[in-house]
Amino acid sequence: MPATTLNCRACGADHGLTEAAVCSTCFGPLDPAYDFDKARRELTRERIAAGPLSLWRYADLLPVAPPAEPRIAPGFTPLVPAPRLATVVGVRELYLKLDTANPTHSFKDRVVAVAAARAQQLGLRTLSCSSTGNLANAVAARAAAEGLEAAVFCPADLEPEKLVATSVYGATIYAVDGTYDDCSRLTIELSFELPWGFVNVGLRAYYAEGSKTLAFEIAEQLDWRVPDVVVAPIASGAMFSKVAQGFDDFIELGLVDGPRPRLIGGQAEGCSPVATAFESGEPFVPVRPDSIARSLAIGNPADGNYAVEAARASGGAIHAVAEDSIGLNMSLLAETSGVFGETATGVTLGALREAVARGEVDDSDRVVLLVTGDGLKTPGPVADRFDPVRVNADADALLESLGVV
Ligand SMILES: Cc1ncc(COP(=O)(O)O)c(C=O)c1O
Ligand SMILES: [Zn+2]
CATH class of the missing domain: 3.40.50.1100 (Rossmann fold)
Structure with a gap:
């Protein structure tokens, strides 16, 4: 169901299906609006479940009709349990949303x-x-x-x-x-x-x-339930804010029961204007980024204040993660779950660990951590893990070194 109009998130002005980038009155971001009464009547779990195995299964809640021939369509990525990582981190149930499975390996x-x-x-x-x-x-x-x-x-x-x-x-x-x-x-x-x-x-x-579909998929893949906590990285803040809106849409349409999950956001310390704003209670102040998490290095985040609002309204938080812990978190994730996430994921896992350390998330919670990008694109911070055992192609010698003969 294509959107009926675009509304300004800041001042509420109705702009029609404009091609303008932002609200012409206040420069606020524009959100597509839908005929929710129609959606409430027509959109059922069954209808969604019968759709294509891609984000176009949520076409009723996207602003534009699917392409006539959806090629290499993204979405409907795996949601997998990570019990060993859950134990290390100290949460009851932890799921990884593997957006590395998309065509170019990111959300x-x-x-x-x-x-x-x-x-x-x-x-x-x-x-x-x-x-x-x-x-x-x-x-x-x-x-x-x-x-x-x-x-x-x-x-x-x-x-x-x-x-x-x-x-x-x-x-x-x-x-x-x-x-x-x-x-x-x-x-x-x-x-x-x-x-x-x-x-x-x-x-x-x-x-x-498009980022709302992350929330839609998580709810559907958890058997039409929302998790207690969702942990996500923040650069511009657009994805974080839209994940919140996605859960709200599903709750409002009666497709799942509320409340909205608590949203925990992560930024790298070297570029953390949104985490600082969350901490201070003031609007964000732009920074000059200096971080190894290059995908999150946005110093003037367009949706930064909305991300703060989304975290606060959900009872969540936003944390800055130390630069030197990002590679360690990438390794921890890989070793305990078999998933190689990028630097942004090192930040996301760091934010979850910080939230657990502060008691914001505990062992009663069902948590979903978004793996938004692939470690193969950012191997730098874990390159020192490569430390092979050099051997000759000699089985006897190798067996002897293993103490077998
Ligand atoms: C892997 C990854 N995760 C998260 C983000 C953050 O997205 P947003 O700018 O919507 O906050 C980005 C942005 O580039 C990214 O590349
Ligand atoms: Zn406006």
Whole structure:
């Protein structure tokens, strides 16, 4: 069910299905609105369960109709129990939401699928974005799948794995001498001049909405129940805020019972304006990022204050995680669950551990931790784990060294 209009989240103004990036009155973000009365009458668990095994199973709650031919559609990623990690961390039940299973191995495939569907509806031929890496991957792959052009703007000093994984799809990479925030400013300026689909500028209302499907899937995969706690990383804060809205939508439609899960957010200490704002109770103050968690290195987060609000309204929290613990958390996750998450996931696990240490989460809780990106794109912080046993191809010698003969 395509959205009926776009409403400003800050002042409530109704903008129709505008192509503007933000509210023309107050610059607030725009949220798609739906005919909820119709959805309440027509949308059932059974109808969703009979849908495709992708995020398009929630098309009734997405702002744009699915593409006629959904190619390499993201979503419906596994939700798996991690009992050994649960024991180490000290929670009763812990699930990992494996968004590494998406086509380009991060949750960004979700937001891009929705924005790209809108771009195609508008007849745009080039997809573009500013990116900390994963979004560029997702835009490049989606453009390749749909036969569109891709032009992406990233900080020049990003992890090489992310830049290569973007160029392979044939995208034009503009490597910007600056931070993500410089890239963002540049794309906002360009968006006034170029007829491109900037997924996180002009198409942002559609783009952000794709993250709601994380909440929808978690609820459905837990047999139509909400968990007690969801732990997620925060960069711009868009995903975190939309996960909260996703649970609210399902509760409002009667598809699950409330209350909304407590939302715990994580930021790396070297770029933690949203965690600082949560702590201080004041609006966030932009920072210049200096963090190994490059995918989360946004110093001026567009939805930062909304992320704080979402955490607070749910009874959750947002924590800054020490830079030198990020690699250790990546290793801990891998060793106890078999999942190699990226630096952002090291931050997310760090936030969960901090929440447990503070008594915000305890052993009565059922917790879901979002693994939003793949460690193969950010191997740097765990590279020192590579310490092989050098041997000759000599079984006798090896058996002897093992004390077998
Ligand atoms: C792996 C990963 N997780 C989380 C995020 C945070 O997303 P948001 O900017 O919506 O807060 C990003 C953003 O780039 C990311 O790449
Ligand atoms: Zn407004």
